[in-house]
Amino acid sequence: MADQDRDQLSRNEHIKEASGFLRGTLAEGLLKDVTGAISEDDGQLVKFHGMYLQDDRDLRAERTRKKLEKAYSFMIRLRIPGGVVTPQQWLILDDIARTYANGSLRATTRQTFQYHGVIKSNLKRTMRAIDGALLDTIAACGDVNRNVLAATNPHQSGAHRAAYELAKEISDGLLPKTGAWREIWLDGEKVVGGEDEGEPVYGRTYLPRKFKTVVAVPPSNEVDIFAHDLGFIAILDEAGAVQGWNVTVGGGMGMTHGEPETFPRTADVMLFCEPDWALRVAEAVMTVQRDWGDRTNRKAARLKYTIERHGLAAFRAEVERRLGRSFADPKPFRFDNNGDRYGWTAGEDGRQHLTLFIENGRIQDIDGGPRLLSGLRRIAELHAGEFRLTANQNVMVANVAPERRAEIDAIVAEFGLTARTGALRRNAMACVALPTCGLALAESERYLPRLVTILEERLAAHGLADDEITIRMTGCPNGCARPYIAEIGLVGKGPGRYNLYLGAAFDGSRLSKLYLDDAEESAIVAALDPLFGAYAEGRRAGERFGDFVIRAGFVARTDAGRHFHETVGPLKPAGTAVGTLEPA
Numbered sequence: 001m002a003d004q005d006r007d008q009l010s011r012n013e014h015i016k017e018a019s020g021f022l023r024g025t026l027a028e029g030l031l032k033d034v035t036g037a038i039s040e041d042d043g044q045l046v047k048f049h050g051m052y053l054q055d056d057r058d059l060r061a062e063r064t065r066k067k068l069e070k071a072y073s074f075m076i077r078l079r080i081p082g083g084v085v086t087p088q089q090w091l092i093l094d095d096i097a098r099t100y101a102n103g104s105l106r107a108t109t110r111q112t113f114q115y116h117g118v119i120k121s122n123l124k125r126t127m128r129a130i131d132g133a134l135l136d137t138i139a140a141c142g143d144v145n146r147n148v149l150a151a152t153n154p155h156q157s158g159a160h161r162a163a164y165e166l167a168k169e170i171s172d173g174l175l176p177k178t179g180a181w182r183e184i185w186l187d188g189e190k191v192v193g194g195e196d197e198g199e200p201v202y203g204r205t206y207l208p209r210k211f212k213t214v215v216a217v218p219p220s221n222e223v224d225i226f227a228h229d230l231g232f233i234a235i236l237d238e239a240g241a242v243q244g245w246n247v248t249v250g251g252g253m254g255m256t257h258g259e260p261e262t263f264p265r266t267a268d269v270m271l272f273c274e275p276d277w278a279l280r281v282a283e284a285v286m287t288v289q290r291d292w293g294d295r296t297n298r299k300a301a302r303l304k305y306t307i308e309r310h311g312l313a314a315f316r317a318e319v320e321r322r323l324g325r326s327f328a329d330p331k332p333f334r335f336d337n338n339g340d341r342y343g344w345t346a347g348e349d350g351r352q353h354l355t356l357f358i359e360n361g362r363i364q365d366i367d368g369g370p371r372l373l374s375g376l377r378r379i380a381e382l383h384a385g386e387f388r389l390t391a392n393q394n395v396m397v398a399n400v401a402p403e404r405r406a407e408i409d410a411i412v413a414e415f416g417l418t419a420r421t422g423a424l425r426r427n428a429m430a431c432v433a434l435p436t437c438g439l440a441l442a443e444s445e446r447y448l449p450r451l452v453t454i455l456e457e458r459l460a461a462h463g464l465a466d467d468e469i470t471i472r473m474t475g476c477p478n479g480c481a482r483p484y485i486a487e488i489g490l491v492g493k494g495p496g497r498y499n500l501y502l503g504a505a506f507d508g509s510r511l512s513k514l515y516l517d518d519a520e521e522s523a524i525v526a527a528l529d530p531l532f533g534a535y536a537e538g539r540r541a542g543e544r545f546g547d548f549v550i551r552a553g554f555v556a557r558t559d560a561g562r563h564f565h566e567t568v569g570p571l572k573p574a575g576t577a578v579g580t581l582e583p584a
Contacts, residue, residue: 021178036072050137077140081171082150083111083389090380092133104364127185145174151217208293209301221335226266250307253479264484265304338508361393375415433475440475442492487546503555506544
């Protein structure tokens with residue numbers, strides 16, 4: 001690369017190139033017990049190992065007054081393709097939460113677990129315990145293909161088994177090959193001349209930005225396939241077997257307030273591939289992004305911006321050129337929701353599956369509330385099947401023998417595992433935000449339950465208590481809880497203030513539109529209450545809330561349905577008469 005081009009690269013590109021394939025000075029930094037932190041450069045590299053350096057922002061002011069270092073700790077995220085763990089693994093993960101973390105397990109929107117509050121001196125102990133569960137954290141974060149999501153509902157067990165197998169195949173196939181993880185965290189054997197170690201797919205500088213892959217089985221879109229860089233949609237024959245996969249590219253949720261060149265985008269459906277070609281297609285899509293993605297500006301580096309710059313046709317042509325063949329155009333499919341099916345369901349083989357609601361994914365014991373951590377541990381001690389995490393932060397107790405169902409039901413009742421599951425709450429999702437996320441501008445996980453309670457009261461007043469409406473909140477515009485494809489989306493703007501988005505599709509296929517800017521709780525409730533009333537009075541049979549607010553003229557459709565800029569607010573004041581526009 002020319003010197004001028006090298007000078008234009010983002011700082012992270014130089015860090016990756018000089019890291020010796022993700023080693024940096026991490027091993028040396030762990031030995032420095034005078035600080036709970038690591039160096040700034042290592043703070044970027046450690047993400048590839050599945051962790052972020054954080055501090056407790058609730059304690060910042062007090063520690064500053066006392067001239068103490070920030071209360072540093074690490075968030076650790078696991079790589080669990082498809083979100084499947086055994087009961088034995090669950091017990092080990094539970095032990096880690098109680099011993100080294102903050103006493104909770106956090107189920108994430110990435111269909112995996114993460115820990116919070118792990119101090120530097122406990123990092124290697126924690127990673128060894130994770131390895132002892134035959135799990136790892138490799139590539140759970142960083143500029144790589146991250147944890148691969150897969151459809152969890154085993155209602156069509158054959159298709160869902162194929163989805164899980166593809167997710168695991170892609171996760172393993174696109175995993176970085178560096179030995180740095182085992183070398184640093186498990187004291188594994190050092191690779192002689194590690195600076196010359198190869199990464200046959202990624203190269204020395206890996207990807208320009210993070211890369212997220214998911215696998216969906218219609219009609220459920222619980223993995224939110226249109227929100228991700230790469231997706232595979234199962235196309236089934238009349239018998240329910242997978243004929244092949246529609247491939248989606250270019251989705252992504254992140255943006256930056258006040259910078260219209262950044263925006264959320266829903267993915268395009270690019271082509272159809274046969275089952276034997278899926279992994280090769282995944283690698284080709286990722287390597288085109290590796291080579292075409294913007295490495296000078298990280299805010300423009302995701303695949304969605306690459307496709308915006310080059311166009312879908314050119315991107316597809318390059319994928320096909322690299323694979324030496326053309327592919328068929330996408331085949332018809334239909335999604336009807338992007339939520340989870342709660343309660344008991346039966347698979348094709350007669351095995352039983354119980355999906356439990358986990359508010360905002362936080363598995364912990366609450367005084368006077370659900371004792372999720374203890375209750376799920378009790379289930380793991382007797383369960384002979386498996387656990388499956390969902391992309392909506394919930395937990396499925398899967399493959400339960402029919403004769404064990406009553407025993408599990410008794411534990412669910414004893415520990416209150418199904419408490420507080422109203423319709424709006426069941427469809428709510430929040431990122432962690434404060435106090436640990438360094439990017440958070442406002443509360444999310446700690447605040448959304450309160451707002452949901454208030455909105456549930458308003459919905460009940462309009463006779464809508466049992467209506468399924470998706471609501472999601474994030475503490476910043478990066479969109480980790482995918483708020484831009486929720487029918488009600490709330491994105492942190494500052495302490496106690498949020499941007500309100502409306503009009504997304506219930507199946508996750510359409511983005512929302514900015515409706516109210518920089519609003520506090522009272523303004524949010526005041527804006528939504530009359531919309532709930534109008535929806536109760538004017539909706540058509542089977543019409544979803546997100547579709548209604550568009551048809552009735554409260555918000556506009558998004559630009560081509562793919563992306564938006566934060567420039568358009570309400571078309572009319574909240575509470576005005578329902579319009580007569582055609583269905584969205």
